[in-house]
Amino acid sequence: MSVQFRYAARSDVGIVRSNNQDSAYAGPHLLVLADGMGGPAGGDIASSVAVAHLAPLDDDAPGADDLIDLLRGAVESAHDELMDRSDTDPELEGLGTTCIALLRSGTKLGMVHIGDSRAYVLREGTLHQVTTDHTYVQHLVDIGRLTPDEAEHHPMRNMILRALGDTDGEVLLDTSVREAHPGERWLLASDGLFGVVSAETITETLTEHEDVDACADELIHLALRAGAPDNVTVIVCDILDSNLLADGHQPSTTPQIVGAAATDRLARTRASLNSGAAGRAANLRPARAAEPDEEAPAPKRRGRIIGRALGALLILLILAGGLAAGYSWTRTQFYIAEDEGVVTVFQGIPQKLGPISLSDVHHRTDIDVDALPDYAKSRLTTPTTRSSLEEADAVxxxxxSLARPSLAEESTPDATESPTPSESPTPSDSPSPSESP
Known part of the structure; x- marks a missing residue:
């Protein structure tokens, strides 16, 4: 028997954070999720570096006996680069990242894990957490000081005991090798998902949505509806029996890269990094392969594009004589924001090059921003970028779907605005006879 992956990766900055420090990679043999830490100065770089060191493992199917050695070597190499960066750049002191990587060889799955991102497997309708959090509260659970329910709400639940780039010394990884069974559905997730969405709801979503893309989109949507105080990133992957796949129904083998690793966050330091893994992270292939006669665009961005990095990228394009190609790439991008009081889809990117705007209105929807709940309005204050019109339409x-309840409420007369005589308040300074002393 042989198996294949069918996968979908998604990442969103969330409602509270200003930049995305998560990164993820999904390919035919490899799944990677990293949740960076160290603040805006380093978390996104840390997760991108982890992805960059691991991504080359997806190029060729490894031998089953080599899975853990390959994964361990790539992760330790990422750790070393993060420590070097922290030592040489004061702005990056303290940067680090969690990391889960799942590498397939035939029907064998090798996995390495460090930090508090999680891997789950849905098998016969039951969701199993495969990884153990490397956190202080999980340690308290392990020694019997806390129950799992108490740990979920403990004020120190985000204190991580192990991470890449956190300290010098040996990288303490959890490793395992297991059999891949057709029919299983794997979920890799940052704490931006399971920190706000219950295991029951995650199980229900994984069960009800057969399509991996729709399932991943719904998981992100659930986290956003729950307030999304952190970046949220997911990879949904089905294990398929190759022998049962009909002709023309083979899963895509094009890698999907999302989060910080899909942006050009590393452009400002690329001169010293082109030979390193961080440079490779900035040059990973986008999720959509170029057509044979199509000029290859710059790597696609699925998260917010940082203004300074974009400016640096465009300057480089101009100097290289590639301004036309750079502008052509912007026309493949879309974002959603408020304009004239309604939710509006723009074509391009939400930036300017001097006086030149790199976007224009593609179409205005009929969704009144005032009809949205507060958390949705908050999300509109920063453009939500997407790599295709189809993805923008999904947003x-x-x-x-969020506006409908509000619109319905607005169509119902509010009794509190014009109370009937029977609803008129009784003066509080005139006690009834029963209240008299």
């Missing part, structure tokens, strides 16, 4: 659909 609009989410906003539309």
């Amino acid at each position: 609009v659909a989410n906003f539309r």
Whole structure:
């Protein structure tokens, strides 16, 4: 028997954070998720470096006996680079990242894990957490000081005991090798998902959505509806029996890269990094392969594009004589924001090059921003970027589903605005006879 992956990766900055420090990679043999830490100065770089060191393992199918050695070597190499960066750049002191990597060889799955991101497997309708959090509260659970329910709400639940780039010395990884069974559905997730969405709801979503893309989108949507105080990143992957796949129904083998690793966050330091893994992270292939006659665009961005990095990228394009190609790439991008009081889809990127705007209105929807709940309005204050019109329309659909309850409420007369005589308040300074002393 042989198996294949069918996968979907998604990442969102969330409602509270200003930049995305998560990164993820999904390919035909490899799944990677990293949740960076160290603040805006380093978390996104840390997760991108981890992805960059691991991504080359997806190029060729490894031998089953080599799975853990390959994964361990790549992770330790990422750790070493993070420590070097922290030592040489004061702005990056303290940067680090969690990391889960799942590498397939035939029907064998090798996995390494460090930090508090999680891997789950859905088998016969039951969700199993495969990884153990490397956190202080999990340690308290392990020694019997806390129950799992108490740990979920403990004020120190985000204190991580192990991470890449955190300290010098040996990298303490959890490793395992297991059999891949057709019919299983794997979920890799940052704490931006399971920190706000219950295991029951995650199980229900994984069970009800057969399509991996729809399932991943819904998990992100659930986290956003729950407030999304952190970046949220997921990879949904089905294990398929190759022998049962009909002709023309083979899963895509094009890698999907999301989060910080899909942006050009590393452009400002690329001169010293082109030969290193961080440079490779900035040059990973986008999720959509170029057509044979199509000029290859710059790597696609699925998260917010940082203004300074974008400016640096465009300057480099101009100097290289590639301004036309750079502008052509911007026309493949879309973002959603408020304009004239309604949810609006723009074509391009939300930046300017001097006086030149790199976007224009593609179409305005009929969704009144005032009809949205506060957390959805907050999300509109920063453009939500997407790499295709189809993806942008999916975001609009989410906003539309959020607006309907508010619109319905507005159509119902509010009794508190014009109380009837029977609803008139009784003066509080005139006690009834029964209240008299």
